[in-house]
Amino acid sequence: MDAPSSERLPDRGQVGIGTLIVFIAMVLVAAIAAGVLVNTAGVLQTKSEQTGQEASAQVSNRVQVASAHGNVANDDHVEFVNLTVMRGSGSDDVNLSSATIDWVGPDAARTLVGKNATIESGKYVVDPNGDEFEVTPIQDPGNTVPVLSDQTDRFRITIPAYLLDDDGDGLEAGEEAQVRIVTQHGAITPYRVTVPESLTNKNDVTV
CATH class of the missing domain: 2.60.40 (Immunoglobulin-like)
Known part of the structure; x- marks a missing residue:
């Protein structure tokens, strides 16, 4: 026979809270990683643009x-x-x-x-x-x-x-x-x- 409802509900609540904590942690990690990637991409884009401008100047400004x-x-x-x-x-x-x-x-x-x-x-x-x-x-x-x-x-x-x-x-x-x-x-x-x-x-x- 199934356990009484009063015994099952606390177990389900603890599992739900644990899952929620893991989910929030994963979202935070993903957000931080996304921020790092966006920042890195911006830095690389700026450097590539600067390098391109310098290379263009070295070719054309003669x-x-x-x-x-x-x-x-x-x-x-x-x-x-x-x-x-x-x-x-x-x-x-x-x-x-x-x-x-x-x-x-x-x-x-x-x-x-x-x-x-x-x-x-x-x-x-x-x-x-x-x-x-x-x-x-x-x-x-x-x-x-x-x-x-x-x-x-x-x-x-x-x-x-x-x-x-x-x-x-x-x-x-x-x-x-x-x-x-x-x-x-x-x-x-x-x-x-x-x-x-x-x-x-x-x-x-x-x-």
């Missing part, structure tokens, strides 16, 4: 070398290398004073930092030292030098090749140097400077 020429001295070596640069297509503003140039020449490898050319008597005076390149405007409608802020801006980067050479002359005929322009965004523009085989009777050559 400069483009429009032309290059060298100043010839004594008919036998290039003293200065001049790069005419512009903002790359789709690039944001590029501050050349915050950029660096990696120079790898026949005699030296060096990293140069940007410097604005000084103005004396209304003219730009270019006189970089061995750890610098200088920036002068060629076409700068907005007067923003050294920041390339418009697609029509053209600035000249002057590299003192004669200070990056063992004999203090510069690049001789037929020599080469590797140049890498690294913007403040980390975007890299490589360029190979190649001196012609003959510099006789020339003051300026394309390199």
Whole structure:
């Protein structure tokens, strides 16, 4: 025979309370786990967006070398290398004073930092030292030098090749140097400077 109802009800109540406690504990654990997962997902999303933006900047925020020429001295070596640069297509503003140039020449490898050319008597005076390149405007409608802020801006980067050479002359005929322009965004523009085989009777050559 079944036990009296008065004996069964307390047992059922205890089982019900235990089940309720376990259920509440499971809900709390699930809620905490969900909160952790949501927070982790948010952090990972933020990091991925930041990484994506940085990667995009490194690809797009670069400069483009429009032309290059060298100043010839004594008919036998290039003293200065001049790069005419512009903002790359789709690039944001590029501050050349915050950029660096990696120079790898026949005699030296060096990293140069940007410097604005000084103005004396209304003219730009270019006189970089061995750890610098200088920036002068060629076409700068907005007067923003050294920041390339418009697609029509053209600035000249002057590299003192004669200070990056063992004999203090510069690049001789037929020599080469590797140049890498690294913007403040980390975007890299490589360029190979190649001196012609003959510099006789020339003051300026394309390199």
